[in-house]
Amino acid sequence: MTDETRTPGDEAPLRTPLHDLHLALGGKMVAFAGYALPVQYPAGVLKEHLHTRAAASLFDVSHMGQIAIRAASGLWEDAALALETVTCADVLGLAPGRQRYGLFTNENGGILDDFMFAREGDALALVVNGACKAADLAHLRARLDGAASVRMIEDRALLALQGPMAEAALAALGAPVGTMRFMDARRMTILGADCFVTRSGYTGEDGFEISVPAEAARALAEALLDHEAVEPAGLGARDSLRLEAGLCLYGADIDETTTPVEADLAWSIQKTRRAGGARQGGFPGAEVILRQLIEGAPRRRVGLRPEGRAPVRAGAPLFADEDAAAPVGHVTSGGFSPTLQAPAAMGYVPAALAEPGRRLFAELRGRRVPALVAPLPFVPTSYKR
């Protein structure tokens, strides 16, 4: 499925195990994170987006990196503590069968990647961004050397089934998912295939991510699509859904120059890793991040609701006043929200300008468009807690 030596962008894009299915479904293929993936199907981004919120959509996220970590000792504690050397999350406190969101940080407190990690027995199962996975693997191997084995799972696809009907569609295949709640992780057999299922996703909806052996991926995808509530959805809808949910896109909303505190992701740093906690610090950039947790950061990621109908997109400068000469920040993600039927965006602004309701201006084709700082998410999430 993947080739670790490649970097995104070079030569022809790789294909996921669902490539032929995408073509058969009329997917409009684009290169993304080194893979050929459907940006949309014939229904189009708007309909795919709204269908996800109303029923359920199936996304191919096989480009993402699935990484297994196991301690050399075989003990959970050692695997957890090893991962804690590269992330600000509380890994040790994760109960079996549960999943969390984490960040890999660098020495300046910037973010190398964001990822999900689940505990399966004594092992860790990570899902990292496709565009970062080669670098993440190298980073983990270098930092965890000797303490834990780090393995990229190359022979599995990853499907995301998202929306209020996701549970019904998966249960219809006999998958025992009804008792799972948000961020539960469980191994189960679906249609005879060994699957690792988490009740999570990146759309703001209830739903699941299903790690399935590559050779069984198409049959599972087709069986899910046979359910009357399920339609395929592409990268376009995935992006507008995550924007509405206020979730960060790595490389746009967060990167090596943004800290977790600036990115408003401090909730992913549990108490035990903060100053005064049982295992405070101990991750790259801890000095900067722990200080910012107490003192605040000079700038902050905020939601923005531009006036009118025109989308304000990534890169648009933000101004404190209609006639201010110098920008105070810029938009990092932006587009049209199908649920709000209005433009929505996220960006960084000085902390003093970050309170909801604050009126800023975004530059759009040479004009200053008023944009109100808005609470995130733009659309309420519907996770099954």
Place this chain on the structure above:
Amino acid sequence: MIRFTEDHEWLELDGDVVTVGITEHAAEQLGDIVFIELPEVGQKIAPGDEVVTIESVKAASDIAAPLEGVVTEINEKIVENPALVNEDPMNAWFFRMKADDPSAIEEFMDEDAYKDMIA
């Protein structure tokens, strides 16, 4: 008479008035259109002037004036409901203009030539 530009506009000539829209091919390439900004009635335009802005779910694009002249009418319906352009691009016109030299429209592609271009 209907003509097509390399920028995937369709132009329909009636007397000295040219109606301008975008082709089905263009609408499909743009994806779901969510915002359209049209020129003002009375605005003088010339080839190369970016007179229309279209925002789809994917990206922003501009449409250039095909001919020299004056905008005489704009289609407010597509401003209120941009999805009309995706639904029926050959009828969801953008604006009408009085061309200084209507015969200049003949320089553009006919339907067969346009179909060859997008094939």
